[in-house]
Amino acid sequence: MSSNDVKLNGDHLDELHRFRTAGSVQISAELFEKLYLTPQTVVKGELRKTFGNPTPIGLVGFLIALTPLSCELMGWRGATSSGAAGIATYFFFGGLLQFIAGLLEWVLGNTFPSVVFCCFGAFFFSFGGTLNPNFGAYAAYAPAGEPASAGLATRGFNASFGFILLWMGVMTLIFLVCSLRVNICFFVIFLSLLLALIFLTVAYWLLADDIVGNAGLASKMLVTAGACAFVTCAAGWWIFFAIMLATLDFPVQIPVGDLSRFIKPGGLQKRLQEEV
Template sequence: MTSAEAPMEKDFSNGYGNMSSNNNHLEGNVDQTTALNRIRTAGSISISPELFEKLYLSPENKVAGELRKTFGNPTPIALVGFLLSLTPLSCDLMGWRGAGGNGAADIGVYFFFGGLLMILGSVGEWIIGNTFPFVVFGTFGAFWLSFAATLQPFFNAYGAYVTNPTVAAASMGEPGNAAGLATPAFNASFAFFLLFMGLICLIFLICSLRTNIVFFVIFLTLVCAFGLLAGAYWNLALAYENAANVGAASAASKCVKAAGAFTFVTSMAGWWIFFAIMLASLDFPFAIPVGDLSHIIKGASQKKAAKEHEV
């Protein structure tokens, strides 16, 4: 399929992208044919009906069919779920305006914004053949649901660690005894989940080197944040095991605040890329840069095609 034959995004194929009057936002004056050729899907991954390939979340990859003409772009709604869950949580972790409690006040947000919207976005990406955002959104949708379930007393995630009969009896048989939050075993165990979330973000970080700088920054800061949160919970486990271990408690507090700072940077980068997507989807006459990296690290198929062309 040539670039001229590549299918356009739904919004533009339905008439949003009228280029006849002014194409200045496409890096200078270009004719209508060139403009329309550039407003196309980049195959597998597209974060919006983009005007520029630099805004795609994945390099070009051919997919069959014309589902992008049929369905809207699912990426923005998944980003909304991610941002409206992570941004308040980052403020909670830093303790702004007296916030705290590991973000437990926003448990409903984690279920219905972080979990529901990101899973819906993931399914949408899967339907239109966008593998990378499908995996990313599905992973974080599951993360928010898991995090919310851990905070929800009904699932008894922390109550199960209460072994003292007297303390357990205080909950009168109800699940979710809050005393479990202060047990070394619960904190040490939960830290491993955060550690391996950091590992999968590291894999996403490497993959994002073929997308754009903003997406790279998102995963870079998430790797740091999850590492700090894992360290915070392990230090809390030490502090709860030995009340005299003031150093561990202090280290845990510092790690939590530092993690909040990193996730706040993650959120700001996310808001930036979300704004870029919405501008592009409505064919605004200007665009904000996201730092396209797809042309720096060439794909294996691109290198193979280049060698065949040389021959």
């Protein structure tokens, strides 16, 4: 083997190593936030040299669960707003994939996306369980002698489910504030999702009040919530596409609007390093 061949093989291995290890390349803050959805100054770890990036896994779970649901809420092509057709999707995409991604983000030290994925994974598990007849969630509200599905129309069920959506909205509001340190796409995701949860809460509480005319207004609230959720998904698909392009070092990159440089860190990372 000639010296030129040895040099070429060495260059090839160096290039391969550059693609396989995130720690071997100095990446910009914007690219870091695009890949990991967490400010670069918050956490640094050696595990990224060994493990892949779990962020797109969590995004796929979130998007495949929420995008069809948003279309159903808007009634596209005659779909109904019950969401029952997607029960399996809520369990395996919305719940399982996001929960796995959240645990992997935790292993890598990415606290913010870990909390986000685990929380919304748990929500989709709960949502799927509520709609699943085997869980008996709405059957418990059905009047005596009537089928289990009658529980979905009762005041007790709709009022109670509205409280779940309300506190999911409070959690999303906290995520919205925190996303000001990440990127514009993440901010749009949480802003539109917060609006969707507000409209859903109003819709279920309107149904719970059982006043003539409320059903029509509640239906409009559900459609509006679906439209807001669709905006959430549009921003989510955008950032998912951006992450996949960046992951493969694609020559064309799309921006996500890095915000971490506008709100400066509070110095926690520096203090932790000084203590060590």
